[in-house]
Amino acid sequence: LGIRLMPEYLTYYKILKATKAVALNSAGKTVPEIRASFAKYLEVEHVSTITPADLDISKEGGEIVIAFSYEKRIHLFYNVNLLIDFNGSTAGRN
Numbered sequence: 001l002g003i004r005l006m007p008e009y010l011t012y013y014k015i016l017k018a019t020k021a022v023a024l025n026s027a028g029k030t031v032p033e034i035r036a037s038f039a040k041y042l043e044v045e046h047v048s049t050i051t052p053a054d055l056d057i058s059k060e061g062g063e064i065v066i067a068f069s070y071e072k073r074i075h076l077f078y079n080v081n082l083l084i085d086f087n088g089s090t091a092g093r094n
Contacts, residue, residue, distance in 0.1 A: 001076075008072050008084060014045045016088040019055070019066040023090040026064040031057050034064065065091045 018041035026034050035052035042052070049070060056067040067089040074082045 001082075004074050004076065004082075005084075008074065008086075011047055011049050012086045012088070014047055015042075015050060015068060015086075018042065018045065018047075019068060019088060020090050023064050023066045026066075029064075034066070038066075060091065065089060067091070 018038060022034055022038045022041065025037070029037070034057055035055060038055060039052045042048070042050075049072070050068055054068055054070065056069075058065050058067075067087075069085070069087045072084045072086060074084070076082055
């Protein structure tokens with residue numbers, strides 16, 4: 001089970017790292033510019049799980065907050081699948 005889950009969690013952490021990096025460098029940028037910057041990170045990291053359109057971009061307390069959510073279905077055996085809900089946000093980062 002761990003062998004099947006590890007790549008999905010690595011992908012999740014790549015996405016989370018990319019959102020945090022984009023949020024840190026988003027001062028003065030528009031939403032389309034933020035999405036384009038995120039797309040570049042996805043391309044470099046070879047992540048195709050989500051797209052820049054899947055991001056929820058908002059402003060809280062003068063800072064840009066980027067959130068995302070997606071589901072991943074992992075086939076285990078026969079008709080048994082594991083469904084994982086991944087959620088991440090840059091809110092509260094320090």
